[in-house]
Amino acid sequence: MKQTQQYLFPLIIIAFVFFIIGFGVGINGIMVPILEGTFSLSKGMSYLVLASTFSAFLMFGIPAGWVIKRIGYKKSLLVALCIMSAGMFLFILSARMSTSIAGFYMFLVASFIGGIGNTLLQTGINPYVTICGPLEKAAQRMCMMGIMNQSAWFLGPIFLSLFIDIKNPIIANANIPFGIAGGVIALLAVCIYFLPLPEVKAEGETDEQIEDVNHKEAIAKANAKTSIWEFPHLLLGAVALFLYVGVETLPMASVIDFANVIGVDDPARYSAIGPIGMITGYVVSIFVLQVMRQNRALALFALLALVMSLLVVFLPAARAIYCVAGLGFAHSIMWGCLWALTINNLGKFTKPASSLLVVVMVGGAVIPVLFGFILDIVKRVGPVTPCDYQEAYIIFVPCYLYILFYALSGHRIGR
Template identity: 40%
Template sequence: MNTQKTNFMVPLAFVGVMFFAIGFALGINSFLMPVLEKSLQMSSAESNLLLAATFVPFLIFGIPATKCIEHIGYKRTMALSFVLFAAAFGLFIQAAATASIVWFLIASFVAGAANAVLQASVNPYVTILGPLESAAKRISIMGICNKLAWPATTLFITLVIGKGLADIQMEDLYLPFEIIIGIFIILGIIALMAPLPEVKAAGEDPADENEAENQCSYAANKTSIMQFPHLLLGAFALFLYVGVETISLATATGYAKALELEGDNYGFIPSIGMVVGYIAGVILIPKYLSQAAAMKFCAIIALIGSVLVAILPGVWSVYCIFFMALGCSLMWPALWPLAMADLGKFTKAGSSLLTMAIAGGAVMPWVRGVIQDATSFQTSYWICVPCFLFILYYGMAGYKIRTK
């Protein structure tokens, strides 16, 4: 890639903090869903609307976020996202004060908009910060920061409140949310001050068109991102992936509660699975394992894991969510570089499309919730099987369309 010849470990460290913030903000859904189901007597499908409100903004703000990057750069766009996060948690306080599902949905929507802006900046930034063939390794490092933050949300809030999930009332949420607002404001300031160089992909906005063609001949004669079939298939795979990953990360605690298991921290089961996979990615990619091979292996593991969750009894089923999450771990790190390969001058547009595909996190969990209400919590996990099958196809053949 056409990246500055500098040590990118320092920028990665700062971006790692931002990935942690992404996971922390998304983890609020895993915390709130069982709380609202109890406090407001909501069904599973209704509580999953929180996830929908969080992920729909990716569809709406994917392109505006990329335009924002073009005008003010990656660093200022990242800082802007933290301002939006702080505003979102201010709205969560209003929601808790009124015990209103409408306000919770509005707050989740604003948090989703902040997440869309941050994801649109950090994911392509990490992808093009170094060589493309090792992008999955860098994204895996970021993934460790991100996935450890999901269960950290529940742990942090329950520690601040001093109560278990079953005992939390709406008024208990004020203090932890106020602390979170302060944290996001500080992160916004850190983002502005961080030593993050502006980077460009090969063939992206070069000084002259001849240089663009030399750097990325595949994209030189293209006039639209719709002419990149590997990108379009990758966007659909990412849409399904985010949906099933969100199911594995956001439902473990609720599933354990439905089975009347003791304890509140079952959210660590999928997070540990994700982190184990990311560590393997850091060690194995690209020296021992290509990004495409990692995706194939992970899709097979996730397929097996989702079937086991759907058929095994009791606590064994909950613990098998670990294998779903382990399979999901390297899909994101592999999908982004495979789908963004050889986009050249369309790199930012391709990033917009992939960011919009994150809206899958709104659709698939809601479908799972509808199935749960109609059948059972355990049966609803079957929705993951066809999703992982398509992802397996992309890892085996879909991304290769570019080379034919």
């Protein structure tokens, strides 16, 4: 109980940071159809918006780990929030250049800079939440953080839609919302500067006494290794996380465009489908993880995601779009469980492993862009149809099959 109270205030601060991350990525989702219409882009080109954000994880994931090791969690959060704020202000410049294709490329630059800040945030806050309390409850804490993240994810597009009409976008109108967003993020950085945020360490990073004999033995074996590449369960988990971030990002980013193709009156409101499913799933997951081990819960939700992905592909489009909520529900437990299973008992390698896991979040760039180019390939002559989208969504299936494999057996390999 004392330990829970000790970490309560830092976790509240981190929850607000998760909200900011969700808001930033959510805005990118609504910008995909807006930029496509403004600059007459192909589907593959329009999804480069997400690629520019998530490619920062590939380039700066490892350096972000070095930064955190050198200056600590709190200062890293401040630097990250300032970078994200700068990215938001750069969006204003790109909006003013909307009369030429240079505006699109400037938007990619702004997204990439925001992605650098996001990378530094993710490198710090995910292991921080995992370490702040018992590891067997880490997935539950991640679920609580996810509620904040997903609440912001669908508020971002709704907020931006107040200023920009998706069906007839005028991107120059983005000046005000991006200015407000940049200012709020900068204000959060100022607040965190004056708030206490203690440094934490994973078990085995220092010489503290570990009471559980089996756990102590596992940490000792981990510390005897020479690099993170000697942990098969970590490497397999990194692949699972790569695929997960991709399949989590894809429906959130594409659902507005999918709704627009179906022909609904207000496509922006469909941005809430996935996050509402995830928020509901997070609440349910907190209770599920009270009675079920993390790997079994992950397997159960991976099966659910597999079923929902098949429904998205084969149901009539007007009904299939609502199955995105089912995907969101299934995704809710995956992030926390994958992190907890992957960095379990790594001892002194916890922070380097966390950097690796942040690098593989580039899956959020690769899978949506791959989806965009698949959509270009399967597209019939003429405009894109809902059926084209559904055929391209088949990319979900192999990803969920691998996550299911990791939940059932992959997380135990090499232990």
